[in-house]
Amino acid sequence: MSMSDAARGTVVALTAATEAFLTENQHLGTLTTIRENGTPHVAPVRFTWDQQAGLVRVMTTVTRQKARNLLGAGGARAAVCQVAGGDWITLEGAAVVSTDPERLREGIRRYTRRYWAPPPQPPGLAVIEITVDRVLGLR
Template identity: 50%
Template sequence: MAIDLHDPTPSFRAFWSEYHLCTLTTLRRDGTPHVVPVGVTYDPEQGVARVICSRGSRKAVHVRAAGEAGARVAVCQVAGAKWSTLEGVARVRDSADEVADAERRYTERYGRQPRENPERVVLEITVTRGLGNA
């Protein structure tokens, strides 16, 4: 079921603020999917999802390889029969302010400070489609 990203339901907003592990799907150079577990934060007002990771991680490498146009990605979470997927275009962000903001958002959603990582970057996803039954 498609989600109206301009007017998401309260249950959709709540689902993306609760503690759930997610998956991130990026594409390798050969077009095959690379799916990994991640923590995701979503800001429906900005229409942006964020994933923190190390600059040398495969997910960051895949996104960076797409260039400034960004990489098509999807993040998904499941809890029992409830599920939701956010699709969009990801870009690697590495400024200290962007990383600190993403860490703060992660701490708010997951209730713990992410481990110290001087190689941390942010995959910033401009969300273009929402799906699910949340």
């Protein structure tokens, strides 16, 4: 797998095998954010990978700890890691929490396509978008 410099506006490039691994529907991942006290918060999540935009999307609500960690920290970063057997990949980058209807629709559309069912849609629905600028993995 290779990675380009996202800070210059280029998109992360992954191998075909890594792309396939990130789009298989049965996999869950973990999302790591940092609490206000500096300790990591790791939560199991379903997520989607958008190669063209270089974005990971995680559906959540604004009241969940993962969203609160990101909302409370300007310039916050997050990481999603997916593991299956001995294969793993971690996607890291700047993260934002959005309740914008267009961004929510895109997050819901991609989630539904990957997991074959729409996500729960409780009050306060939000999407975490991670602009990936670092990729680590073993495939």
